[in-house]
Amino acid sequence: MSMQNIKVIAFDADDTLWVNETIFRSAEEELCDLLTDYMPREEAGKLLFDVEMKNLPLYGYGIKPFTLSLIEAAITISNGDMKIGLVEKLIEKGKQMLEEPIELIDGIDSTLEELSKRYRLVMATKGDLLDQERKLIKSGLERHFHHIEIVSDKTEKQYKKLVRHLDITENEFLMVGNSLKSDILPVLNIGAHAFHIPFHTTWAHEMVDGKIEHPNFRSFTRASQLLEVL
Structure with a gap:
């Protein structure tokens, strides 16, 4: 050439x-840890990925779309039973990602x-x-x-x-x-x-x-x- x-x-x-991808993977693991009472970690990770793929044409790429998908996945995994405190944690996680050095x-x-x-x-x-x-x-x-x-x-x-x-x-x-x-x-x-x-x-x-x-x-x-x- x-x-x-x-x-x-x-x-x-x-x-x-x-570096970028490791920040997203850390957030995924945190979501799975928060929802172990509802679903095994591996299944939760796959469900989050499916939600991201579904939302990609509508939201595009980035931390803010990812945060919305985190919340949606958590609602689905918990069958709508998650407490507002968990939503607050996921929103805060998204803000932390945006402010990462x-x-x-x-x-x-x-x-x-x-x-x-x-x-x-x-x-x-x-x-x-x-x-x-x-x-x-x-x-x-x-x-x-x-x-x-x-x-x-x-x-x-x-x-x-x-x-x-x-x-x-x-x-x-x-x-x-x-x-x-x-x-x-x-x-x-x-x-x-x-x-x-x-x-x-x-x-x-x-x-x-x-x-x-x-x-x-x-x-x-x-x-x-x-x-x-x-």
Whole structure:
């Protein structure tokens, strides 16, 4: 794969720039612990996931939609018998998630610093606009990026729109992210380049089966390895 044509490198945010998924998994475990009197932990976890998937087209991605799904799942699991105190705990949990300190992915700041000297960098992520903007500012990484793109979902159509907005061709665009489903496959499908840096925990909704074989694809274990090929 030739890197000579690359002009713009886009980075996913959650679990590519900073830690995110572990915060959600901790909240799920807390819900399951609170409801063990009504349902075994594993069953409660599966029910919560089903509620999230049902609500995704309506609510989108992010902590606030997740909190609503937590409350709905708790109502379902308890057959509407849960006390108001539990609702208050779940709402408070959502607020705590929104106020979590930002933990940067190891090596990402220095990697962005170096890459910004040679490429236009873009943050391209999905989720809640207010929450993602807040996290970006708190992260201290905003200075590295030429453009910020926050969308409701990452699709081939959205990536094509982003490429046109950046006034480049698909072959001049590289996406870096932790999700094969959101950051890699749709980008490869439009003829652009995609680098995968997996995070140790992946949301079930973002998992895909099979191995990716594509000339525009590479996989790395840490952000600093990007500097070896770019």
